[in-house]
Amino acid sequence: MTSPQNPPPPPQPPRITTPDTSRRPYITCREVLDFVMAYLDGELTPEQKHEFERHLAVCPSCVNYLETYKATVRLGKQAMHDPDEPATGNVPEGLIKAIREARRHQA
Amino acid sequence: MSHAGNTLVLMTALPSPPSQGQDASEALLLGRLREGDDAAFDELVRLAGGRMLAVARRMLNREEDVQDAVQEAFLSAFKSLDRFGGRSQLTTWLHRITVNCCLMRMRSQRRRGGPERSIDDLLPTFLSDGHQTRNTAPWQPDAASGIERTEVRDLVREKIDELPEAYRVVLLLRDIEEISTEETATALGLSVNAVKTRLHRARQALRTLLEPHFVARETP
Numbered sequence: 001m002t003s004p005q006n007p008p009p010p011p012q013p014p015r016i017t018t019p020d021t022s023r024r025p026y027i028t029c030r031e032v033l034d035f036v037m038a039y040l041d042g043e044l045t046p047e048q049k050h051e052f053e054r055h056l057a058v059c060p061s062c063v064n065y066l067e068t069y070k071a072t073v074r075l076g077k078q079a080m081h082d083p084d085e086p087a088t089g090n091v092p093e094g095l096i097k098a099i100r101e102a103r104r105h106q107a
Numbered sequence: 108m109s110h111a112g113n114t115l116v117l118m119t120a121l122p123s124p125p126s127q128g129q130d131a132s133e134a135l136l137l138g139r140l141r142e143g144d145d146a147a148f149d150e151l152v153r154l155a156g157g158r159m160l161a162v163a164r165r166m167l168n169r170e171e172d173v174q175d176a177v178q179e180a181f182l183s184a185f186k187s188l189d190r191f192g193g194r195s196q197l198t199t200w201l202h203r204i205t206v207n208c209c210l211m212r213m214r215s216q217r218r219r220g221g222p223e224r225s226i227d228d229l230l231p232t233f234l235s236d237g238h239q240t241r242n243t244a245p246w247q248p249d250a251a252s253g254i255e256r257t258e259v260r261d262l263v264r265e266k267i268d269e270l271p272e273a274y275r276v277v278l279l280l281r282d283i284e285e286i287s288t289e290e291t292a293t294a295l296g297l298s299v300n301a302v303k304t305r306l307h308r309a310r311q312a313l314r315t316l317l318e319p320h321f322v323a324r325e326t327p
Binding site: 028071072077098 | 143145148149152153156157160165174177178181182185186231233236237238239242243244245246259260261262263264267278279282283303306307310311313314317318321
C-alpha cells in the first residue's frame, strides 16, 4: 500500500498590505458629524470606521461632539423614563368606567 | 371613536415584535377576554392601563388627550383581540397600539404655540473646508451638576418639546419608545433612510438646545 501523495498546497491569497494612510487627507469634521449615528450603530464599513477614528485621533472638537451626542441620547431617555414617575401608576376610576361603557356601546 | 378604523390599519402595519411570548396568566386572561368576560376587560385595563397612560403622557401634552388616546387604544385592542397572535406579550402589543393612537391624535392636532423653529437653525455649521464653525466644548462629566435631577428632567423634556414636530416624533418613537427603525418608518409613512436621517438630526438639534446648559464652564 502506497501512501497517498500529499495534495498540492492551495493557492495562496495575494498578500494584503495595509494601505499607508499616513499621507491620506483626513475626512472633514462635517463628514464625521454626519456619520456619528452610523458610527455608534456600527453601520460603517471597516474602512469608513478607520477613517472616522483617524479623524477623532487628531480632532478634540469632534471627540467632544461625539461624547455630547451620546450624552444627549442618554439624557433624553432618562428624562422620559424617570424612575420617580412609576410606569405602572393607578388608572383613574373614571377612565376605567369610560372604557367599560365605550366597550358596551362598541359590542 | 372616529379614529378606531384607522387605528386598526396602523396596528396591522406595526406588527408585534417577537419576544418571550405570553406567560400562563396572560394566556388565561386572553382566553377570558375572548370569551367576553366583562371582569377580564376591567382587569386588563387595571393591569396595562398605567403603562399605557405613561406612554401617552410622553407623547401628548394635555391629560385629556392622554386619557382619550388610552381609551381609543383599549377599544381598538378589544376589537382586534382575535388578531393578537400571542407572538409577543400582551403588554408589548398594547404599547404599540397606544403609540399609534397617540400618533393619530398628534396628527389631528395643530401644534400649539408660535411657529416652529427650522431644524437648520439647530444643526451644526461648517466652514467651506468642512471644519466646524466653532469648536465643540466638553460637557460637565456629571452633566448639569449643581442642577437638581428633576430640573434636568424638566429641562430636557422642555427642549424635546421645542424640536420641530417631524423630528420630535421620530425621536420619541425611536429613542424613547424604542420602536424599531422599520416599524417607525411604516407608522409614519417614511422610508427607513428618512427615519435614520430625521433621528440623527433630531438628536443633533436636541444636543444644540441642551448645550448651553451642560457645557463645562472654564475654570478661572
